Amino acid sequence: MNEGKHLDKNSKHALQNDNIIAITNRHLCSRPFMEQLKRVCKLHPHAIVLREKDMPEAEYLSLARDVIALCKEYDVQCMLHSFINVAMELEHPYIHLPLPILEAYAKKDISANISTDMSKNTDHYQQFFKVIGTSVHSVEDAIRAEQLGATYMTAGHIFATDCKKGLPPRGLDFLKDVCDAVGIPVYAIGGINIPRLTEVMECGAAGGCIMSGMMRL
Structure with a gap:
């Protein structure tokens, strides 16, 4: 069902940098953050998710401007994370929530639809965003995410990882079940490295998300 599914319908289902989504974490970098992101951009991953959720919104807004400009320079898709108001202020239609x-924004849209013409409602997230990513941890989550308008999802954690110490990984069978349950691209997350990309793609995933490996290049 899901063979060849990607964010970009023209991508080839083959092992390459385009199968990688780089997830940021400035706390893991040993060099200046923007310098590190430039190194990542030079690899031309499928996308970079600017996942700096602990930042105040104003700081994230300033950082997002710089990262979006850098990604455009290298023709890499930049996904903002969580800060939906920042994305709208910057008119940047790529978000990971x-x-x-x-779910909260979907409910807000449903409520707004009762009293207003949705074609004129700028809060309608599915009209504003071209790409909407989300994170799932069960097959039920995955099905719900697709119903809510997600255009891709990350599923995990698949392998043991320091980011989830003490929590057992969900494994490759879980990943396959998620991929079989939905019709949009699924990217594995959690303990993913280059050698493991082949394993997750054999389960039907479009690729994998890498954080520490990208932040420590």
């Missing part, structure tokens, strides 16, 4: 936030 945790599933509870995606």
